[in-house]
Amino acid sequence: METIKIGLVGLGTVGSGVLQMLTQNQAKISNITGRQLDVKTIVVRDINKPRNVSTDNIMLTDDLNQIINDPEIKIVVEVMGGIHPAKEVITALLNAKKHVVTANKDLIASAGEELAKIAHDNQCDLVYEASVAGGIPILRTIVNSFAADQIMEVKGIVNGTTNYILTQMQHRGWGYQEALKKAQELGFAESDPTNDVAGIDAAYKMIILSQFSFGVHLSIDDMKIIGIQDIQLEDVKQADSFGYTIKLLGIARRINNGIFAEVAPVLVAKDHPLATINNENNAVMVTGSAVGETLFYGPGAGGLPTANSVLSDIVSVTKNIVLGTTGNSFNNYQHETNLVTPEDVVYPYYLSLAMLDVPGQMLKLTQLMTKIGASFSQIVQTKQDDQSARVVIITHDMSKDQLAQLIAQIAEFKSIDLVAAYKVLGN
């Protein structure tokens, strides 16, 4: 049987998982592809660092040229992460006619189009299933199985760290700081968690999902991104008593002829499938005009789940090499990008307001709502202490425009403070 040699750049959790899976499942992979896949060379920063996977018969080097200049190596897996020097590394690999598999969402979200062009010019494959939602095979599924349908919306829980924190807040009654600390202890959150908790990681994934679903190229500046750092335990509890779970959702939705994309905390009705996704798990819901609602659920991160997505890419590239069909774009759906205007984006909202407990406050608030043409379905006032009260409201549908007016006008009242304004998703 012919052998295809593989190079790895990076040997962290995912790289080790790839190495382990390639060894353990060699028979099945050969059965399917008709080729034996062998890792020949691995580029690491420190060749003397002890590793917990066997690298027998593999060259460990800190010199990328050992891969670049080796004509035997056909496929290279980039799992070093980060934008620089990963971008330069992938560019050099593609220009050396290597097919590239990467899990690098930051890079693909920000420079995917540019790299896809370089890949195409070199007749090389550039694939990145593992960049979104770890072990869930969502990108290839959108390419293959929604090709003839019009996707109306793609939304989901695409960051495991924040979902773990929110699950703990709700199930254990922990505050945000306490839940974050626990997530850090368990390795679900980084020591600097900003990228996850501020919603940036989720936004990068939504950019890639939007490319595949709508053919558009969004940049991070096109999206409103609100993280989970300011979510108060009191609102988690209040949402729960209303029958909702607070989740950090990425939403990309076709409205009229434009795209609305946002990452923000959302109140999700408890009987909605996304409300049942707990801890570090991810789920992506794709709504097609013909097919209706579909949901894909699985582990969002972790060495082996992510490695499985990398392996599915390697198998796909291997098949293309065998068939002589490399150089085709992973996603070749292209469509002009239009962002929607705020008056077109309509949701019910959960509003949480802290106010001085003096007569006339509720009147002020309802007058304000009436003025901007908004109405509500639920309202609860609770006392906080002698001076202050908390009022929570679930509104009927409001546009982003109305919400902005409401926020601006509330800001003018010294005695009312808007603590939270979250979208509400029914079942």
Place this chain on the structure above:
Amino acid sequence: METIKIGLVGLGTVGSGVLQMLTQNQAKISNITGRQLDVKTIVVRDINKPRNVSTDNIMLTDDLNQIINDPEIKIVVEVMGGIHPAKEVITALLNAKKHVVTANKDLIASAGEELAKIAHDNQCDLVYEASVAGGIPILRTIVNSFAADQIMEVKGIVNGTTNYILTQMQHRGWGYQEALKKAQELGFAESDPTNDVAGIDAAYKMIILSQFSFGVHLSIDDMKIIGIQDIQLEDVKQADSFGYTIKLLGIARRINNGIFAEVAPVLVAKDHPLATINNENNAVMVTGSAVGETLFYGPGAGGLPTANSVLSDIVSVTKNIVLGTTGNSFNNYQHETNLVTPEDVVYPYYLSLAMLDVPGQMLKLTQLMTKIGASFSQIVQTKQDDQSARVVIITHDMSKDQLAQLIAQIAEFKSIDLVAAYKVLGN
């Protein structure tokens, strides 16, 4: 742009959906495939029957030769259903070098291997995503995304009719007959519902899922198949009070080096993802050695969802035509089939027993359980009327062997009647 002509055999719900989607999404399909796809000829039984889709500029005929002998038609969609004459039709089409897309699970489950060989001999594609779980793109996902992983188990709710009936029994407290009648009125069940309610439809789907997951070729005789006809409302309620939902599950599982496959009612813990799949929806859970648990959820039937799966097959075949790579098997994972022995298949069980309400009955039962080495975690006795009582038990893990012994020995007691023995699935 080059055009690829398509033929349809059958113009029922799915055929009409395919026609509608091809017309509506032509721009997107061309964008992705670089080809225009046009339906040229449709073979129907009655060409004079009124249709609720437009067939302008399409030839309607009752003569298959209009497709067979038309060199312009490259891809044919078979949506007539049934084994004969569908098998002869597909064979003739493949021998005429037409690529075939079908939604025919009965045929693929029973003659898939034979037809795949004919397709291969003619360098033609034979694909059938729509044959399992309607709108859920599960087959292509297993092929593409679990290629390098070892699938340990594939299980799920793969029949919408039975899931609709069971959901109504649980949520509305309807008996089986009442729920079936309602399902028939709403078009979720056929006037002769045997194929669905007896679990045969689900078994065919599990045969195909097993082929893709484990590379094995099971026949319907290799599987134990228990339907939902004998499920009593009382057991649905009792299961509910224990924290479980009764679902008709197909399970195919790797145990040691063999495969266990069964379709039967199962008690599913309410916090298990499969317990939340309601009404006519389907869900398939794939557990991979590396990736862990993943779940794919969506509409299990219906014209447009099923048509979407047919369309994804058409797009896939079109890409292969463009790339010159037709004739490769849809699933090329092959592995020797071994069935497991009953002592290796171990589950907790829910046992429901009707017995005469006389002293010593419970003693008999516990002696029996002890004799076969089984123990239980929950037991509840309720009075039914003056003479009889109902005892329900949730056992600890028992092998199929132990269960068979228990059933045989209970049959010897005239005063104890085993009403139900269902597997139990925790969270």
